[in-house]
Amino acid sequence: MKEILLNTSDNTCRVLVGEPFKNIRNFLPDKKLVIITDENVHKHYGEFFPDGLLITLKPGESSKTLGIASDIYGKLIQHEIDRKSFILGVGGGIVCDIAGYIASTYLRGLSFGFVSTSLLSQVDASIGGKNGVNYEGYKNMVGVIRQPDFVICDPTMLNTLPVEEYHRGFAEVIKYGAIVDAELFDFLEKHHQEALDGDKGILEEIIGICAETKCRIVEGDEKETGERKLLNFGHTFAHAFEKNAGMPHGEAVSVGMILAAGISVKLGKISLQDVDRLRDLLKKFQLPVEYPHSFDDVFEVMKRDKKRDGDTIGLILLDAIGRAVISDIQLSTFKNWIDDLR
Ligand SMILES: NC(=O)c1ccc[n+]([C@@H]2O[C@H](COP(=O)([O-])OP(=O)(O)OC[C@H]3O[C@@H](n4cnc5c(N)ncnc54)[C@H](O)[C@@H]3O)[C@@H](O)[C@H]2O)c1
Ligand SMILES: [Zn+2]
Numbered sequence: 001m002k003e004i005l006l007n008t009s010d011n012t013c014r015v016l017v018g019e020p021f022k023n024i025r026n027f028l029p030d031k032k033l034v035i036i037t038d039e040n041v042h043k044h045y046g047e048f049f050p051d052g053l054l055i056t057l058k059p060g061e062s063s064k065t066l067g068i069a070s071d072i073y074g075k076l077i078q079h080e081i082d083r084k085s086f087i088l089g090v091g092g093g094i095v096c097d098i099a100g101y102i103a104s105t106y107l108r109g110l111s112f113g114f115v116s117t118s119l120l121s122q123v124d125a126s127i128g129g130k131n132g133v134n135y136e137g138y139k140n141m142v143g144v145i146r147q148p149d150f151v152i153c154d155p156t157m158l159n160t161l162p163v164e165e166y167h168r169g170f171a172e173v174i175k176y177g178a179i180v181d182a183e184l185f186d187f188l189e190k191h192h193q194e195a196l197d198g199d200k201g202i203l204e205e206i207i208g209i210c211a212e213t214k215c216r217i218v219e220g221d222e223k224e225t226g227e228r229k230l231l232n233f234g235h236t237f238a239h240a241f242e243k244n245a246g247m248p249h250g251e252a253v254s255v256g257m258i259l260a261a262g263i264s265v266k267l268g269k270i271s272l273q274d275v276d277r278l279r280d281l282l283k284k285f286q287l288p289v290e291y292p293h294s295f296d297d298v299f300e301v302m303k304r305d306k307k308r309d310g311d312t313i314g315l316i317l318l319d320a321i322g323r324a325v326i327s328d329i330q331l332s333t334f335k336n337w338i339d340d341l342r
Helices: 021-027 041-048 065-078 093-108 121-126 155-159 164-181 182-195 198-221 227-232 236-246 247-267 272-284 298-300 331-341
Strands: 001-008 014-016 033-038 055-056 086-091 111-116 130-135 138-145 151-152 310-318 323-330
Touching: 001 198, 001 310, 014 121, 014 198, 021 041, 021 111, 021 151, 021 198, 033 041, 033 093, 041 055, 041 086, 041 155, 065 093, 065 130, 086 093, 093 111, 093 121, 093 130, 093 138, 111 121, 121 138, 121 155, 121 164, 121 198, 138 236, 138 323, 151 198, 151 310, 155 198, 164 198, 164 227, 164 247, 164 272, 164 310, 164 323, 182 198, 182 272, 227 236, 227 310, 227 323, 236 298, 236 310, 247 272, 247 331, 298 331, 310 331, 323 331
Parallel strands: 014 151, 033 055, 033 086, 086 111, 111 151
Antiparallel strands: 001 014, 130 138, 310 323
């Protein structure tokens, strides 16, 4: 078990990699408990849930909306949930995003924690305090940054994860390698088969490395004014693909990283050989490297991205494997590139 502390001005979040879910009661405060989960996670683990008000969402992005948030507020009021209550999110990135958002906004904020159940969520989504919902398909447009008290990452819970969801998690793992950790990238190239087979030691090591990296980046830049932006590598494209084509987040990030790497080559940064390495590694994890739909309207969505600032958009590019940089690109230039892709 590896415990990583994420210290911010408001609290210290404990991230516990390898902590068994069955120990959850040891982490819960002596407070009235609300559990937010989804149907799939409940089906597999519901019998082990602690007692409390249970709110079970339909799986998928359609639950990450203001409408569902409003339904949840209604239930909390109906059950007289007060500020002394505690909210526990048990699920993947979608459950954690919405549970954190509810906990941060209901009655101006309750304390909360997560049991992170998908690979994507254990290495990324559940850590760092970005809690929010989509608006009309625009990703994560409404939300707050507020840290949970703990994040429990039990890799044995990944045994029940559908295989395609497992692969999608590796998009964010590879992202860390590409942006800040060339050693992790090498490690993944060397150990991809063990990782794909779910080798317990390798997997726990990978989750630990990613969780640690995310904690250090967030600790240094919680409000995303600098280094934290690097974590958005591939995401400006990804969010448009998710909105326009309903692509799952991990797959959209995979394609988005290849396109951002391609732009990096265009601007004389990373070498073509390194883009090939990135493409090969993504393919080893059964991830897509091309957008299988029309690029029409992709620019329209991308220009509404949170990283836009007036006439420019902050794009994360690669100087090398393991070294990302933020580059402000003129919107008009960016539009031409997207037109080329069309
Ligand atoms: N807040 C952040 O910093 C951040 C970072 C990255 C991604 N995200 C968000 O995370 C979301 C994607 O997360 P995700 O890929 O975990 O999606 P998800 O929550 O939909 O989980 C994927 C699927 O796996 C199922 N599942 C989860 N755990 C399971 C388990 N242990 N056994 C069986 N089934 C299980 C879920 O029901 C779902 O069908 C996106 O909305 C993305 O925007 C947020
Ligand atoms: Zn992501």
